[in-house]
Amino acid sequence: MAARDDILTRPQIDAALADLPDWRYRLGGLVTVFKTPTAAGALGLIAAVGRLAEERDHHPDLDWRYNRVFIRFSSHDVDGEVTARDTGAAASVSKAAAAAGAEAQPGLYRTVDIGIDTPDADGISEVWRVALGYRRGRFGNLVDPYGRGPGVSFEQAPAPDGNRLHVDIHRSKAESGAALEKTAATGALMNSDHAPERVVVTDAQGNRLCLCTEEGHGPDL
Structure with a gap:
């Protein structure tokens, strides 16, 4: 160990x-x-x-x-x-x-996670863990023990709107520019308030996804 x-x-x-x-x-x-x-x-x-x-x-x-x-x-x-x-x-x-x-x-190499907006992660996380057969990660997230499926993270939202689920797509910052440009060209709404850590993308029907990089991630040591 x-x-x-x-x-x-x-x-x-x-x-x-x-x-x-x-x-x-x-x-x-x-x-x-x-x-x-x-x-x-x-x-x-x-x-x-x-x-x-x-x-x-x-x-x-x-x-x-x-x-x-x-x-x-x-x-x-x-x-x-x-x-x-x-x-x-x-x-x-x-x-x-x-x-x-x-x-x-x-x-x-892209990594896809599922984000769930919730005011009470403890109240729902066990349902997702058991159903998926996942284990708990270091930061309260859920991870596939075999590294096959997407991770699941619970994001604190005191008053979530009707669209509680979103997809987080992780790319390296070095290669993220082209993906951001192509996504913006589709006409999606791009919120860059938290860039370069993440850019929140909303499609024409109000569905959200986040284009994320490694910025802001890492061991807090």
Whole structure:
């Protein structure tokens, strides 16, 4: 079991990422996508990542989509935060990817969460946790223990309106500009009061979503 003081602060994470151009910080983890020339190349990269994970006894969440491999490193024994084990593993995987002729495309890694506006999170969170088979996260949110489904967060709203559910779409700040421009071009209402942490988007029927970045997120240490 790792100690809490193993958790890297946001300044430490940002400093480490300066030497890890293939990777981005995302909600307690380091994420990226590698594109290989062929599907067989992706399988070879997955095998290489598996060997590195076994050698380090530190295993990522990994998803294979034809010739792209989606990877996320996080230290689950400290409530899903980033430690030096994650930055070291990320560096090793980048070397393996380069050797396989893979191209890093970290901007493709999106994370989608469900936000629920409520005046009483304790009164409803257990229903959602049990129905989804999730566990409680460090900040009162709900997370899929297998990293497959979207997270669920409960946002304090003393007087929620009729539209209590919204979707949070997380991208890295470095790649968020194009998404914001394309979304604005659809004619949606864009509220940038809390940018760059999030921009609240409202469609023509009043449905909301938030385009979020890593700004304002990270261990408070």
